Amino acid sequence: MSMTTRRHPIAGNWASLLLPIAEDDSIDFEKLGEEIDILIAAKVDGIYSNGTAGEFHNQTEAEYERIQEMLASRCRAAGMAFVIGACQPDPIIMLDRLRRATAHKPLAIQVILPDWWPLTNLEAVDFLHRASEAADGIPLVLYNPPHAKRVLSPAELSDVCGPCPSVVGMKIADSDDAWYAQARAYLGEFSLFIPGHHLATGIKQGVAAGAFSNVACLSPHGAQAWKELMHADIDAALEIEGRICAFMDSHVVPFRRDHGYSNAALDKLLAAIGNWGPVSTRLRWPYRFIGEQEAKGLRERARAMIPELFAQ
Numbered sequence: 249m250s251m252t253t254r255r256h257p258i259a260g261n262w263a264s265l266l267l268p269i270a271e272d273d274s275i276d277f278e279k280l281g282e283e284i285d286i287l288i289a290a291k292v293d294g295i296y297s298n299g300t301a302g303e304f305h306n307q308t309e310a311e312y313e314r315i316q317e318m319l320a321s322r323c324r325a326a327g328m329a330f331v332i333g334a335c336q337p338d339p340i341i342m343l344d345r346l347r348r349a350t351a352h353k354p355l356a357i358q359v360i361l362p363d364w365w366p367l368t369n370l371e372a373v374d375f376l377h378r379a380s381e382a383a384d385g386i387p388l389v390l391y392n393p394p395h396a397k398r399v400l401s402p403a404e405l406s407d408v409c410g411p412c413p414s415v416v417g418m419k420i421a422d423s424d425d426a427w428y429a430q431a432r433a434y435l436g437e438f439s440l441f442i443p444g445h446h447l448a449t450g451i452k453q454g455v456a457a458g459a460f461s462n463v464a465c466l467s468p469h470g471a472q473a474w475k476e477l478m479h480a481d482i483d484a485a486l487e488i489e490g491r492i493c494a495f496m497d498s499h500v501v502p503f504r505r506d507h508g509y510s511n512a513a514l515d516k517l518l519a520a521i522g523n524w525g526p527v528s529t530r531l532r533w534p535y536r537f538i539g540e541q542e543a544k545g546l547r548e549r550a551r552a553m554i555p556e557l558f559a560q
């Protein structure tokens with residue numbers, strides 16, 4: 249497949265569907281419906297389910313089904329783009345989730361590489377071929393997070409995804425200028441999604457198509473406005489990025505670095521700081537979550553450091 253035919257228009261600011269978890273550890277589906285409607289009203293570029301922040305690793309198959317059905321029906325009615333995460337560490341369950349996702353006709357389906365015993369490149373190509381067949385024409389985005397068993401370099405991503413034409417994008421962590429140079433050299437034909445708080449840098453570098461974004465966890469509407477500013481005035485957007493990163497470094501990252509909370513716990517903290525919808529900081533057992541009072545304590549700080557994200 250040539251560079252021009254693989255290029256897919258998927259891009260922009262994608263909001264993560266976070267699960268409202270009740271005190272008894274059940275998913276509150278009524279609140280989930282409200283959350284989807286709020287994200288649709290925020291006019292984000294798209295909504296994606298079942299990322300790490302969507303706790304794909306900690307739900308039953310029946311819950312998986314109900315989450316995707318709810319997202320797809322509401323997005324379809326509103327004309328909102330959506331992506332379904334079929335991600336699962338177990339390849340058999342992942343392929344089954346992927347097959348079931350195709351019925352909803354999402355813009356794309358996200359997969360990871362099977363993640364118990366790390367795959368070789370040959371095994372990864374084999375897996376992506378089988379996933380492409382199961383996806384039945386729906387494009388795939390490979391999610392290779394920094395905590396994956398194998399974190400692939402741009403050259404390795406090209407080796408693994410190149411032979412599988414259904415893979416149109418990748419959701420990966422960025423790094424320094426040398427990484428960006430490698431990404432330009434090897435991954436030009438793919439839509440690359442990088443961490444939300446680096447999106448202005450990724451766009452300035454000519455590499456990022458968008459982000460499945462932690463900034464959208466904090467403020468879906470504000471993250472959308474910030475993304476639009478990147479196309480109008482990249483220097484202004486970079487200046488805001490500096491303050492977003494400063495906020496994350498001083499007030500959010502320490503929960504992981506110093507106290508061992510998971511990335512999903514951080515994303516739910518961001519949503520509770522933003523206070524835009526019915527999502528609390530609660531994660532499903534056995535994962536520990538950050539107390540709601542921490543979020544309340546950071547609301548003013550976030551608004552003082554990055555007012556642009558909260559302007560309506």
Ligand SMILES: CC(=O)N[C@H]1[C@H]([C@H](O)[C@H](O)CO)O[C@](O)(C(=O)O)C[C@@H]1O
Nearest residue numbers: 299300301393420421443444460461462
């Ligand atoms: C910093 C940031 O944006 N983190 C986001 C990451 C990255 O997009 C991904 O790891 C690629 O770097 O994806 C999530 O974990 C996810 O899929 O649920 C949401 C989280 O908010």
